[in-house]
Amino acid sequence: MTQKLVIIGAGMASGRVIEHLLEADPDAYHITLFNAETRGNYNRIMLSPVLSGEKSYDDIVTHSDDWYAENGVTCRFGEHVVSIDRESKTVTGENGDVPYDKLIIATGSAPFVIPVPGKDLPNVISYRDLDDTNAMIDAAAQGGSAVVIGGGLLGLEAAAGLSERGMTVTVLHLMGHLMERQLDEAAGYLLRKDLEERGITIKTQASTKAILGEDRAEAVLLETGDVLPADLVVMAVGIRPETRLANDAGLDVARGIEVNAQMQSSDPDIYAVGECVEFDGHLFGLVAPLYEQAGVVARSLLGEADAFVVRELATKLKVTGCDLFSAGDFAEADGREDIVFRDPSRGIYKRLVIEQDRLVGAVMYGDTTDGNWFFGLIKDGTEIDEMRDTLIFGPAYQGGASADPLSAVAALPPEAEICGCNGVCKSSIVDAITGGATDLGAIRATTKASASCGTCTGLVEQLLEVTLGEDYAAPESQPVCGCTDLDHEDLRRLIKSQELKSQAAVWQELGWKTPNGCHVCRPAVNFYLLADWPLEYRDDPQSRFVNERKHANIQKDGTFSVVPRMWGGITTPDELRAIADAADKYDVPTVKVTGGQRIDLLGVRGENLPAIWADLNKAGLVSGHAYSKGLRTVKTCVGTDHCRFGTQDSTGLGIKLEKILWGSWTPHKVKLGVSGCPRNCAEATCKDVGIICVDSGYQVSVAGAAGMEVKETERLADAETEQEAIDLTIAFIQLYRENAKYLDRPYKWVAKVGLDWVKSRVVDDLNERQRLIDAFELSQTIYRKDPWAEHATDRETRANYAPLANLVLEAAE
Amino acid sequence: MSWIDIGHIDDIPLRGARVVKTPSGCVGLFRTDEAEVFAASNACPHKGGPLSEGIVHGQKVTCPLHNWVFDLNTGKAQGSDDGRVDTYPVRLENGRILIDGLAIGKRSAA
Numbered sequence: 001m002t003q004k005l006v007i008i009g010a011g012m013a014s015g016r017v018i019e020h021l022l023e024a025d026p027d028a029y030h031i032t033l034f035n036a037e038t039r040g041n042y043n044r045i046m047l048s049p050v051l052s053g054e055k056s057y058d059d060i061v062t063h064s065d066d067w068y069a070e071n072g073v074t075c076r077f078g079e080h081v082v083s084i085d086r087e088s089k090t091v092t093g094e095n096g097d098v099p100y101d102k103l104i105i106a107t108g109s110a111p112f113v114i115p116v117p118g119k120d121l122p123n124v125i126s127y128r129d130l131d132d133t134n135a136m137i138d139a140a141a142q143g144g145s146a147v148v149i150g151g152g153l154l155g156l157e158a159a160a161g162l163s164e165r166g167m168t169v170t171v172l173h174l175m176g177h178l179m180e181r182q183l184d185e186a187a188g189y190l191l192r193k194d195l196e197e198r199g200i201t202i203k204t205q206a207s208t209k210a211i212l213g214e215d216r217a218e219a220v221l222l223e224t225g226d227v228l229p230a231d232l233v234v235m236a237v238g239i240r241p242e243t244r245l246a247n248d249a250g251l252d253v254a255r256g257i258e259v260n261a262q263m264q265s266s267d268p269d270i271y272a273v274g275e276c277v278e279f280d281g282h283l284f285g286l287v288a289p290l291y292e293q294a295g296v297v298a299r300s301l302l303g304e305a306d307a308f309v310v311r312e313l314a315t316k317l318k319v320t321g322c323d324l325f326s327a328g329d330f331a332e333a334d335g336r337e338d339i340v341f342r343d344p345s346r347g348i349y350k351r352l353v354i355e356q357d358r359l360v361g362a363v364m365y366g367d368t369t370d371g372n373w374f375f376g377l378i379k380d381g382t383e384i385d386e387m388r389d390t391l392i393f394g395p396a397y398q399g400g401a402s403a404d405p406l407s408a409v410a411a412l413p414p415e416a417e418i419c420g421c422n423g424v425c426k427s428s429i430v431d432a433i434t435g436g437a438t439d440l441g442a443i444r445a446t447t448k449a450s451a452s453c454g455t456c457t458g459l460v461e462q463l464l465e466v467t468l469g470e471d472y473a474a475p476e477s478q479p480v481c482g483c484t485d486l487d488h489e490d491l492r493r494l495i496k497s498q499e500l501k502s503q504a505a506v507w508q509e510l511g512w513k514t515p516n517g518c519h520v521c522r523p524a525v526n527f528y529l530l531a532d533w534p535l536e537y538r539d540d541p542q543s544r545f546v547n548e549r550k551h552a553n554i555q556k557d558g559t560f561s562v563v564p565r566m567w568g569g570i571t572t573p574d575e576l577r578a579i580a581d582a583a584d585k586y587d588v589p590t591v592k593v594t595g596g597q598r599i600d601l602l603g604v605r606g607e608n609l610p611a612i613w614a615d616l617n618k619a620g621l622v623s624g625h626a627y628s629k630g631l632r633t634v635k636t637c638v639g640t641d642h643c644r645f646g647t648q649d650s651t652g653l654g655i656k657l658e659k660i661l662w663g664s665w666t667p668h669k670v671k672l673g674v675s676g677c678p679r680n681c682a683e684a685t686c687k688d689v690g691i692i693c694v695d696s697g698y699q700v701s702v703a704g705a706a707g708m709e710v711k712e713t714e715r716l717a718d719a720e721t722e723q724e725a726i727d728l729t730i731a732f733i734q735l736y737r738e739n740a741k742y743l744d745r746p747y748k749w750v751a752k753v754g755l756d757w758v759k760s761r762v763v764d765d766l767n768e769r770q771r772l773i774d775a776f777e778l779s780q781t782i783y784r785k786d787p788w789a790e791h792a793t794d795r796e797t798r799a800n801y802a803p804l805a806n807l808v809l810e811a812a813e
Numbered sequence: 814m815s816w817i818d819i820g821h822i823d824d825i826p827l828r829g830a831r832v833v834k835t836p837s838g839c840v841g842l843f844r845t846d847e848a849e850v851f852a853a854s855n856a857c858p859h860k861g862g863p864l865s866e867g868i869v870h871g872q873k874v875t876c877p878l879h880n881w882v883f884d885l886n887t888g889k890a891q892g893s894d895d896g897r898v899d900t901y902p903v904r905l906e907n908g909r910i911l912i913d914g915l916a917i918g919k920r921s922a923a
Contacts, residue, residue, distance in 0.1 A: 176827060180847045255907075281906070335886045338871070516828065519868040519875035519882070542828040546866040546877040554877055558863045606863075804831035804842060805819040807917065 005029035006091050006100040008081050013274030013290040014106035015041035015063055020298030022071055031073045032098050038078035045287055047133045051161030084249040086267055102269055105246055109239035109275040118211025124233040127158045140165035144231030147220045149208055151178040155236035163200050170228055172206040182315045182326040186349045187365040189504035194322045241276040254278050261307035262300040263293055273297050282310050314375045325371035328361035328378040341392045344509045350392055357385045370394035409462040419449035419456045433467045458485045481520035483512050488741040495528050501536045524742035531737045534779035547627035551787045552609055562601040563626035564616050568636045568654035569597030578619030586612050596633030598624055610798045613788035622786035630665045634658040639676030648693035650676035653722055663784040667740040685713045688746040689729050698725035702732055703750040711747055714755050717763045731762040731772040816911035830865035835917040841865035843885055845872050850910055851885035852903040858896035
């Protein structure tokens with residue numbers, strides 16, 4: 001006997017259910033299909049090609065009106081369902097009731113709209129269906145600017161389509177990198193680079209505050225205060241299951257409509273399928289599991305046993321020219337390891353995640369040809385132990401060549417290209433080696449191999465080793481750490497020449513061997529980036545040693561020391577009282593006067609730091625940066641104010657210098673001294689920069705040391721005016737910031753480059769001196785501020801100093 | 814297992830850590846990736862350094878006091894250093910971090 005089946009929602013999942021039913025037993029059910037849209041089922045996955053103009057709506061229709069008619073499906077299109085009555089088993093539509101024996105809810109998902117002012121303006125649209133797509137196509141025909149909120153799959157496809165149609169597109173993404181749920185940082189970086197190359201502007205960590213405009217959206221306001229003009233705003237921040245009908249009908253609903261493995265809801269006559277369901281805690285947004293669900297529903301309706309299981313999923317982005325692939329799980333797995341492969345010159349990144357000799361996740365960018373092979377290994381749980389060494393090279397490399405890099409290099413044919421930048425092949429390099437070029441420098445000089453981007457340096461060194469055998473002496477320059485073969489000098493050079501402006505860019509373009517560096521390279525890379533790109537790069541606290549992240553010095557017992565700044569060593573009774581009060585209030589066990597003319601409060605507990613800073617801030621005291629690789633102190637003597645020998649206002653100059661330089665980050669700590677006469681009471685001649693005041697002006701000397709090594713400063717120049725002394729100091733410090741190796745104090749750096757080289761830039765070349773001063777000042781517009789004040793007042797930052805949770809108290813209750 | 818909700822993943826900075834006080838001492842919660850968190854004892858077995866203040870890289874953390882490196886999967890010290898920190902079951906559900914209450918509580922009873 002024919003039963004009555006009612007389906008709410010004509011999407012891809014329910015479309016597949018109908019196909020299965022008609023194929024298996026066309027007489028089992030009479031089907032009534034409701035759809036809020038005025039049309040039947042079409043391939044929603046292909047909306048992006050419609051938007052970009054590669055396809056039309058007709059191309060993507062899966063079920064035409066004729067098809068429904070031929071198969072006897074009663075269509076109620078353009079009609080919203082008002083309610084479900086489970087008692088009488090009827091569905092109420094806007095145009096009347098329909099009784100059912102079985103009901104399928106396939107209401108899909110609704111776009112998530114972020115609750116900001118202006119979200120309801122007419123030209124703010126989401127991206128879910130054909131009407132949205134057509135609205136975007138119409139808007140794009142007018143040209144102008146579009147802002148897409150959301151850098152996930154949908155948002156990027158919308159952005160690419162609108163850009164293809166001639167709009168100026170900006171994508172705003174809340175997270176640190178694009179598609180963070182499917183991609184890791186390195187792949188996200190490559191994707192961003194590709195999209196930017198087609199003219200799309202990407203802003204990450206961009207939080208939308210409001211959409212501006214009276215009758216229409218005219219601009220988007222960010223939390224940072226930036227305003228982006230917009231003729232069209234697309235909101236694609238995510239979707240949530242559409243569960244309102246199910247909720248009203250009293251079905252069990254969590255995030256989605258809860259179903260069992262037969263896709264039955266809590267009412268056995270009501271099934272649910274597609275994006276509106278929740279099964280075993282999972283939601284579904286990709287088409288593969290939806291189709292599987294559809295098969296299960298159809299067979300369950302026909303009385304056959306079947307069960308839905310959650311499987312691994314693979315993602316591909318449908319933007320022409322951006323090849324990315326992501327599959328499986330690269331989160332939340334204990335005991336996993338990574339294999340990372342990068343080919344910077346071709347923009348390729350591959351990462352495999354292995355757990356217990358099995359592949360569990362894969363991310364690829366640039367070359368995804370092996371994606372399905374890896375996906376197969378993931379799904380099948382294949383043991384990969386045997387092929388592990390060559391796994392990342394894909395199926396073509398299995399069952400053969402040795403993984404020893406030296407024999408791999410030895411096996412390369414003579415015409416194999418080693419240096420892509422300069423087109424140098426293996427035989428040219430081998431000829432040069434046999435001709436007497438026995439180290440890297442000589443190879444670079446004779447063949448230019450590895451002399452440009454430097455990423456083939458490892459290959460060239462292996463060639464030296466293979467060709468020379470035991471005669472080869474490994475180069476003396478030390479790589480930064482195990483994550484890379486580059487030394488610090490090459491790293492700095494490449495960051496500048498390749499304009500690398502993010503850590504992900506460095507890891508990818510310079511072929512880092514680890515996913516995100518280590519405790520040795522991350523602080524160095526972080527400094528190089530912020531020194532070279534002060535405006536573009538944002539300091540990353542997570543790449544800093546604890547002292548610089550917490551703005552206090554960690555002590556051996558895990559407590560911290562707090563040192564407020566005393567400009568030029570000058571303080572006041574009020575400041576001293578505030579320090580004394582703070583020491584009392586926070587039970588500071590030790591108060592010590594430092595060698596840099598300040599007061600150190602030792603033994604402050606980490607969670608008290610924001611509070612003690614807030615108290616000190618109230619008295620006008622700011623961070624002394626006693627923990628930083630940056631400007632520490634400017635030590636002064638009293639100069640002409642009080643001293644009968646003083647020749648200039650050394651205290652005043654010290655204060656001026658400290659106010660200019662404070663907050664700046666440098667390769668290592670920087671200490672200054674200004675003495676008012678050659679008696680040198682401020683001990684200026686063992687500082688990084690020491691100024692001795694004399695009758696005729698100021699003797700500026702640099703590169704002293706008084707630590708593990710003791711070294712007198714060397715004279716940089718004599719300045720006639722105070723301003724010139726200040727200019728020379730700033731220019732010297734900026735040159736040091738731009739060129740020195742991380743953790744080299746100035747005296748070590750000057751020993752490497754030579755004082756004459758420094759003088760030629762800082763003293764002799766006035767244009768260069770001014771450029772250095774300007775560059776320093778630009779950087780200081782970002783960094784000349786009190787980190788204590790920020791950390792003490794910003795609630796979110798402040799929270800980081802407290803425990804995330806206290807389960808001891810809860811346990812006691 | 815008895816899972817206790819201790820906070821949201823976004824309460825921990827990416828490649829950063831936070832501390833949770835538990836009956837068996839301070840436990841560090843390490844966020845190694847956008848959606849990946851590990852839990853391990855906060856005290857370095859070497860000199861008791863607070864691991865949650867260390868630099869988090871890959872699935873490892875480096876102690877801020879003397880640069881011992883620990884694999885957060887196993888808790889084992891890497892390289893030539895010899896030692897181990899306790900690790901605890903932790904999982905993520907809709908961005909919430911759940912820690913196994915039995916694992917962190919049992920010890921205090923023992």
